Amino acid sequence: MNIFIMRHGEAEVMADSDKARRLTAYGIKQAFSQGEWLKQHLSTLLINSLDRILVSPYVRAQETFHQVNQAFDLELENKFEIWEGITPYGHAHSVIDYLEVLKDEGVKSVLIVSHLPLVGEIVAELYGKRNPISFYPATIAQLLWDGNKSEILMHQASPVIYLK
Numbered sequence: 001m002n003i004f005i006m007r008h009g010e011a012e013v014m015a016d017s018d019k020a021r022r023l024t025a026y027g028i029k030q031a032f033s034q035g036e037w038l039k040q041h042l043s044t045l046l047i048n049s050l051d052r053i054l055v056s057p058y059v060r061a062q063e064t065f066h067q068v069n070q071a072f073d074l075e076l077e078n079k080f081e082i083w084e085g086i087t088p089y090g091h092a093h094s095v096i097d098y099l100e101v102l103k104d105e106g107v108k109s110v111l112i113v114s115h116l117p118l119v120g121e122i123v124a125e126l127y128g129k130r131n132p133i134s135f136y137p138a139t140i141a142q143l144l145w146d147g148n149k150s151e152i153l154m155h156q157a158s159p160v161i162y163l164k
Helices: 025-044 059-071 092-104 118-127
Strands: 002-007 052-055 080-082 109-114 140-145 150-156
Touching: 002 118, 025 059, 025 140, 025 150, 052 059, 059 080, 059 109, 092 109, 092 118, 109 118, 118 140, 118 150
Parallel strands: 002 109, 052 080, 052 109
Antiparallel strands: 002 140, 140 150
């Protein structure tokens, strides 16, 4: 299974609650840019699309998914689910358990849009070692997972984007 783990784009610092924090203008551009990159990257892997997308219920993660979906020309609209298990304080073991279910269902590729510290904990759990990736906003890591062990194939940090 190809697993793409993405941290949400840059978010505002203050909001009524952590869950309500929105992406900044820069974060919106980061997420869209990473969506374009991911679409191109999938084509180089001969993967037509993502089979499933798991998105945190927090606003900034949902906005990140929305921008990625825009970059995919809305083709991901019917493939995503909002899952409480991938909030910032979710548990990597629960995520792995759910990935096992998806793998058993025949899912070949999944995108997880989540938060620190969970994104790093998921990588560490799948990789079996300490997470070597710095998850800056909108970073995407790709892991190839066989159900037991995984290897990190690559990671893509968000490019520097200049706002006009």
